[in-house]
Amino acid sequence: MDHDNETLIALVSSLLYRVVDHETILEALVLSHGDVQRAADILNTSDGGIRKEGKKRKKTNLDGWLKKPRTSTPMEKQIDLTRDDENPSASGHTIKPKSSNAKSPSKPTVDLMTVLRPPPSEDKSKRKVKSLPPLMLSNPSMIAEHTPCTMHLSILPPELACQLFYTMIEASKEWQRNKWWLFDRIVESPHRTSFYARLEEGDGLADERDSAEWQEAARFWYNGRMTDSPKAFPPEMEQACKIIEKVVNEELRKRKRYSLEYGGNQDSGSGTINPVWKANVAASNCYEGAKESVGFHSDQLTYLGPYPTIASLSLGTTRVFRLREVIPTDEIDSRQARTFNIPLPHNSVRKTSVIPLRKTEPHAGPLTIMHASCQEKFKHAVPPQSAIDIFRPTFMSSSRAAANTEAVSSVSQEASISGETTAAAAYSPSNCRINITFRFYRPDFRPHSIPKCDCGVPTILRPDMKNRTDGRTDRYWWACYAGAQNDGKGCKFWKVMDMDKEGRGPCVGDYGSPRSP
């Protein structure tokens, strides 16, 4: 297994297009001899069910997978999973709470890793395609060559980057760890997160109706739990956003567009589309210490629509951003997915990095743009690490200077003793990474337009990652997502999204513009 700290079930679940129950995933894992991808393929292609022969084998084989059941594991112990396909920061959420918060599970909560044995080791000689070692992408040209992302160096003035970092660190004290139901357990995201809406005049979110709608979207962002209204962008975030928007729109003008990308703002004279990527929301994450993380996922498309562009800013200590392609079913026998690791240092830090960058190259930049197709073709993660570097900001506001000097010096002492940061240092800003993902929620995917499932809650939009076509006729599904909050129970609602019938658009392809790259 090449994803550290992830459970088998969570991995399979992250490759599925709908919520599938715990038992069924285990059956698929048994049938596929622990091969996560194959298990997901079985479930995706068998309409969620497993053939009869599989069922027959379940009893004996499952015993082989399960360790002796632990009796009463305390309920208070919630599973801390390092993946979150349900990650609310991966766009809007679709769950209506049964009560104010996730309720107690009927079974005691246990750590899945204590229940499952590791998968039987794979017979590598039987593999048709050679597996590829992970590749470190240490500069923007490598990133552009291998992924649908671009990296933009030192994008903010250093002082603004530091001020934004401290503003977000302060705000992050109020942020929450997302909780959701995975099968019959409550799981908790291993980092804190928050949601911001841009409410300034002219951004389309300022009037009353818009504001109410986006508050609804923010509620779903938190896995359906009742939360406060989304926060407004703080001034430093607004300043950063303006700079970032310019860079994103410049990039969009250079790139080939996908037909299903948002095509608003056509120039009536020339017929060309002026890209209007306008960040109207932002999700922010705070990772404290080396162990906090986010597991492999692709961002939910419910309000972003197909082929979104997401701009992701990194501030604070250096962490690794990991990308891995999802190989389409028809190519599975001819090529393997590769894992790409991208170190992300703070805007203004010159050299410190977990994985040292080559001396001759500029430091990697803080803004990663996940361009159109990244959410359809790749999954991304910020994995836990064994150690991280201490972040020493080059600027800070005077009111924060004293406090920070104290924090940095105590961490430095610890670090010099142990050679790395320690648990005691975990709550210092110098030990934190702040990530802000600026997103454009499409006007044609507004909350009121999202289909509701039989549970009466908005569905989630997922791409058919395993069967990609031409960028124009790719399929997307609306699927029930109630199970993430509703005591783990959802319905079978599932339907293919139909842009025309649902009255969505305009899309880039509607103008006969470049169909697909």
Ligand SMILES: O=C(O)CCC(=O)C(=O)O
């Ligand atoms: O922290 C990061 O760089 C990634 C965050 C992320 O993937 C998300 O918020 O969806």
Ligand SMILES: [Fe+2]
């Ligand atoms: Fe994400």
